[in-house]
Amino acid sequence: MNRIDKELQKLASFSATPNPSVTRIVYSEEDMEARAYFITLCENIGLKVRVDVIGNTFARWEGSQPDLAPVGTGSHIDAIPESGQYDGTVGVFGGLEAIRVLKESGYSPKRSIEILLFTSEEPTRFGIGCLGSRMLSGQLTPENAEKLIDTENNSLKQNLERVNFNTDLSSVKLPKNYYNAFVELHIEQGPILEAENLDIGIVTMIAAPSSLGVQIVGQGGHAGCVLMPKRKDAGCAAAEIALAVESIAQNSASDNTVATTGIFNIKPGAVNSIPKEAYLEIDLRDTFIETRDKALNDVQDKIKEISNRRGVTSNVKLLNCDPPAICAENLVNTVENVTKNLGYSYKKMISHAYHDSLFMAQICPTTMIFIPCRDGLSHHPDEYSSPEQIHKGVQTLALSLKALSE
Incomplete structure (x- = not known):
């Protein structure tokens, strides 16, 4: 597997921060260079490449019956600041390697097989994750996408103009069942497979994510002159809100409820000044929508109670609230049979992280293949999956795509 290993290392060089970290924000210079590199590799083996108006990139190996709905695979290559080189990228370049493996074996597919590089799975530029797959599935309408503003106060359309993409967003949404099946290869981003010494995870469900933005306005003043009662x-x-978020998740009826206050900013940010403003972003997710929504409501009620008691005002905005994805049983069975035939150890499991497949599941049958990552570490420069682990993931993906394309 030296080929894919070298390509992942080359891809990691398109970064705004030095090795071993990877920073590749969507529509940045590094992102555009990485896209061009991927497209070149696809065209080198004869795949037909098209790019939609927001940058979702489709690379198709045409089958003997091209009118049939294709089998899809893929992931993302954008990366949060100072992360690692395997998150998402293994699914994109692993898809490319799977096609090369099948081509080199002499196989000719009946259904076309298509790699999909999703735009902006990470919420770095626009504060919303899975931008490309949200629009492909219709969960984010062109009208709402046009309202997106980036961290530098530029609109989505302004970003598209800057990188010479078309700005007509009406063409992004895919028709229902555009794909006959979609299988995403990904590192686990958790410790389970490594801890249990397993080769492959077969995903049966993707947890339901949600997030809140909370703006709090109090009253500033001199740290020495305003006495505590005032x-x-x-x-x-x-x-107090951040601690309440933690407590609500810990006391949920579901063991799978998790909540994180990942953004916590205060103003003016001086040691001798009472904070007059604060801004929080809260991530809350669960595998079951009922307990997720209860926890979400409990958090919002607690924000009101704390704000009233402390004499501050709060404005809560629901940034996203998405349903879980139930993976297609026939695809799970297909991947399981392939894994058994390859002699790899495996388990069926839930994805607590959400992925583009969460939204693809709304328009076509979907599942995911996980491979272990060292110490369960992800979104970190030390993120790592070995060449052997990637090889097993690619082999599993390749033979699953073969079975589904027949």
């Missing part, structure tokens, strides 16, 4: 400290209110 304070309306936005920072302390925010801290």
Whole structure:
């Protein structure tokens, strides 16, 4: 597997931060260079490449019956600041390697097999994850996409113009059942497969994600001159909210409820000044929508209670609230049979992280293949899956695509 290993290392060089970290924000210079590299590799083996108006990239190996709905695979190559080189990328370049493996074996597919490089799975530029797959599935309409503003106060359309993409967003959505099946290869981003010494995880469900943005306004003042009974400290209110978020998740009826206050900013940010404003972003997810929604409502009720008691005002915005994805039983069975035939150890499992497949599952049968990553580490420069682990993932993917394309 030296080929894919070298390509992943080359891909990692398209980064705004030095090795071993990878920073590749969507529509950045590094992102555009990485896209061009992937397209070149696809065209080198005769795949037909098309790019939609937001950059979702489709590379098709045409089958003997091209009118049939194709089998899809793929993932993303954008990366959060100072992350690693395997998240998403193994699914994109692993899809390419799977096609090369099948081609080199002399196989000719009946259904076309298509690699899909999704635009902006990470929420770095626009504050929303899975931009490309949300639009492909219709979960994000062109009208709402046009309202997206990036971290530099530029609109989505302004970003598209900057990188010379078309700005007519009406053509992004895929028709229902555009794909006959979609299988995403991905590192686990968790410790289970490594801890249990397993080769492959077969995903049966993807957890339901949600997130809140919370703006808190209190009253600033001199840290030495405003006595404690008179304070309306936005920072302390925010801290209490963050602890309440943790407590609500810990006391949920579901063991799979997780909640994180991942963004916590206060103003003015001086040691001798009482915080007058705070901004939080809260990630809350569960495998079951009922317990997720209860926890989400409990968090919002607690924000109101804390704000009223502390004399601050709060404005809560629901950034996203998505359903879980139930993976297609026939695809899970196909991957399981392939894994057994290859002699690889495996388990069926839930994906607690969400992926583009969460949204693809709304328009076509979908599942995912996980491979182990060292110490379960992801979104970190030390993220790592070995060449052997990637090889087993690619072999599993290749033979699953072969079975589904027949």
